[in-house]
Amino acid sequence: MNTFILPSNPNTYDAQQAFNDLHTIHWVQHNNKSVSVGDIIYIYESKPTQRIILKTEVVGRDIDSYHIDDSKYSTSGIDFSSKGPWLILRLIQNIDTCISLQDLHELGLKGNIQALRRLDDDIANTLDLLVSDFSELTSVLAAEGKKTKVYSTRYERSPKNRHDAIRIHGLNCKVCGFNFEKKYGTLGHEFIEIHHKKPLYLNDAEINIDPVNDLVPLCSNCHRMIHRDKYNVLTVEDLKKILLA
Known part of the structure; x- marks a missing residue:
């Protein structure tokens, strides 16, 4: 499996709304x-x-019949159904983490994103970690058999803060000590979720994050337990006491 990045011009096509509505x-x-x-x-x-907005999977290629009506998402009047052949892309997730072109350059991407480009494995793996990081106020999209629209607030996250937090605190969960690589081998290499001790949604304005005091690595289970009650977010110490009780 390879990973690519593709530019989209919102003045031509509303890709985010198209994927959210049609999937x-x-x-x-x-x-x-x-x-x-x-x-x-x-x-x-x-x-x-000027950021990554969507993660998609290729589920078809060399398609010569344009059978999905997305004409209303053309913001320029262009008829995209006349420019085949086409790929078929399926939405995996909206990207809430703010990953800008500058962030991509810091990860090793060269130049601008002007056409479809294959990403180096190191960049692709880092992106996968960044976008899979647990987000406060997660909304569930899915009711079997019917479409559900979900509206949520997005909170920007800095890839640099994540990198610094891992460098400072390591890759072991600070509650239970779990290490993904020790358990899953190469599949879990450098995987961990980064928890903001003060949830981002409590801030009305942009703030500076101190990776030493504001961030902590947690495994997926502990992270979700800390945030299980969004009105009473537990501290790391609170969850340790529960775990050891």
């Missing part, structure tokens, strides 16, 4: 031969957003 859409393939079914494609939205 699976066509995307022009051009003469590309390197993308395969099962590959991951991150969608980077250009100005004014």
Whole structure:
């Protein structure tokens, strides 16, 4: 499986709304031969957003029949159904973590994102860790058999703060000591969730984060237990006491 990044112009096509409403859409393939079914494609939205907005999976390629009606998401009047062949992309998740072009450059990406590009494995793995990081106020989208619209507030997160927190605190859960790599081998390499001791939604304005005192690594189970009651977020010490009781 390979990972790619693809630019999207909001002045031409409202990709985020299209994926949120339809979940699976066509995307022009051009003469590309390197993308395969099962590959991951991150969608980077250009100005004014200038960040990654979506994570998608390729579920079809070489499609010559445009059968998904997404015409209302064309913000420029362009008829995208006349420019085949197409890939079919399925939405995996909206990206709440703010990952800008500058962040991607710090991860090792060269140049701008002007066309479909394959990402180096190191960059792809880091992105996967960043976007899978647990987010406060997580909303569940899914009721079997019917569509459910979910509206949520997004809280920006800095990849640099995550990197600094791991460098300072390590990769062991600070509550139970769990280490993903020790348990899962290479699959769990450098995987951990980073917890904000003061939930971001309590701040009305942008604040500076101190990775030493404000952030702590947690395994997925402990992180969710700390946030289980969003009106009474536990401290690391509180959860340790519960675990040891």
